[in-house]
Amino acid sequence: MQASPIDWNTRNEALGALLARVALGDxxxxxxxxxxxxxxxxxxxxxxxxxxAQAEDVLQEVYVNVWRAARxxxxxxxxxxxxxxxxxxxxxxxxxxxxxxxxxxVSTRATPDADEDDDLLARLPSEAAGPLEQxxxxxxxxxxxxxxxxxxxxxxxxxxxxxYQGLSHAEVAEHLGQPLGTVKSWVRRGLMALRExxxxxxxxxx
Amino acid sequence: MDYSRPELADxxxxxxxxxxxxxxxxxxxDALLPSHPALRRAVARWRGDLMPLTASIPPVxxxxxxWEGVQRTLFASGDAAPVPWWQRLSLWRGVSGLATAxxxxxxxxxxxPPEPQTPIVVVLNPDPSAPAARxxxxxxxxxxxxVLRPLDGxxxxxxxxxxxxxxxxxxxxxxLGLVSSSEATRVLRTRLLADTAAFAVxxxxxxxxxxxxxxxxxxxxxxxQPL
Numbered sequence: 001m002q003a004s005p006i007d008w009n010t011r012n013e014a015l016g017a018l019l020a021r022v023a024l025g026d027x028x029x030x031x032x033x034x035x036x037x038x039x040x041x042x043x044x045x046x047x048x049x050x051x052x053a054q055a056e057d058v059l060q061e062v063y064v065n066v067w068r069a070a071r072x073x074x075x076x077x078x079x080x081x082x083x084x085x086x087x088x089x090x091x092x093x094x095x096x097x098x099x100x101x102x103x104x105x106v107s108t109r110a111t112p113d114a115d116e117d118d119d120l121l122a123r124l125p126s127e128a129a130g131p132l133e134q135x136x137x138x139x140x141x142x143x144x145x146x147x148x149x150x151x152x153x154x155x156x157x158x159x160x161x162x163x164y165q166g167l168s169h170a171e172v173a174e175h176l177g178q179p180l181g182t183v184k185s186w187v188r189r190g191l192m193a194l195r196e197x198x199x200x201x202x203x204x205x206x
Numbered sequence: 207m208d209y210s211r212p213e214l215a216d217x218x219x220x221x222x223x224x225x226x227x228x229x230x231x232x233x234x235x236d237a238l239l240p241s242h243p244a245l246r247r248a249v250a251r252w253r254g255d256l257m258p259l260t261a262s263i264p265p266v267x268x269x270x271x272x273w274e275g276v277q278r279t280l281f282a283s284g285d286a287a288p289v290p291w292w293q294r295l296s297l298w299r300g301v302s303g304l305a306t307a308x309x310x311x312x313x314x315x316x317x318x319p320p321e322p323q324t325p326i327v328v329v330l331n332p333d334p335s336a337p338a339a340r341x342x343x344x345x346x347x348x349x350x351x352x353v354l355r356p357l358d359g360x361x362x363x364x365x366x367x368x369x370x371x372x373x374x375x376x377x378x379x380x381x382l383g384l385v386s387s388s389e390a391t392r393v394l395r396t397r398l399l400a401d402t403a404a405f406a407v408x409x410x411x412x413x414x415x416x417x418x419x420x421x422x423x424x425x426x427x428x429x430x431q432p433l
Contacts (some may be wrong), residue, residue, distance in 0.1 A: 008258050038267070038272070038273075039266055042267070043263040043265045043266045055268075056269060057275075060275040060279070063276045064276055064279050067280055074250070077250035078253040079257075082253040082258070083253065086257060089225055144255060144258045145261075145262065162225060163259055164259075169226050172226075187224070187226060188217070191220045194255065
């Protein structure tokens, strides 16, 4: 297992060079890219789809997709790890939709009661004391984590549920026991506040 | 929706990256991305902003089968040589996608009384990307032969022949000889491979493939699945 948390910026430099070679059809570079990113991407997928067998199928699709789409990756637009993580998240969310389309019902939720929010919070990485603080000096990762902590708690909760567990607006609303419109607006305002915070930080660094 | 409005484009991009844009809205957005540089820039910016949040997720090692599956899917044919048709995944997908059509064909056939003891083992569907021919392969009543019947009159180009292949799960297909496009052809069971995973029919020069491997287009392909 690789060290946790990852150093976002260092990792991106290495992956950028590899991805450029993968785009040219270099299989050795692809194997190295896989070795260096698989555990990170698998962690992301497992958070969204905790079924290990399904998550491994998703991960396989992710790398097949990465090989085929490597040529379309534009390093000038976003860092390689951001692109890889995006591919993984979208595929993982799609796999949830497929699972829900199947007749077998899989419920990971407890019956709604007073303890639900506590249980939920315990599962949220952004609420845990550890992980986010650990990345506080990992470059960009630190920036956005710091900004997450500065959000109003309802915004932070809504964003974390959508981001880490891949929940839709409606599912977040159900989890938090709030009207859909309210949750949508928390998510929207949370995203806006994050961006403003990031811009302030970057402006201050210059 | 007017995607050229910067504010709206940015809002949609943020929800797309967060993952809360779902269903038809997500599909529309996906379809628009290639032709809208402004949308792509907005998406890339949100990715750069939000994805560092994944740095706090503890990494988990996947099992070996993931990488094996990736390689099998992408490089099953070995080197950079073109992928032989019998290993092309899309072909297999196409075949399974035709399951409904196959079921209909079977229903029609079963409604006709001809040889009641004959279990039908496989319907050969046309390769969607090639001229179509449909066959039903079944085991003869005495169990000694595979009988291949054309379902509709597919005529190969004049001067060409149809050749039947047994395709093993791994390795190259093996010729089972020429088949007729207009009447039933019997193939002795002793010639079948024990591990035959599928049958295929290809268009070949008169007398059959000169190389021992299929050379012409595959007009029919069916996975073996006993009923």
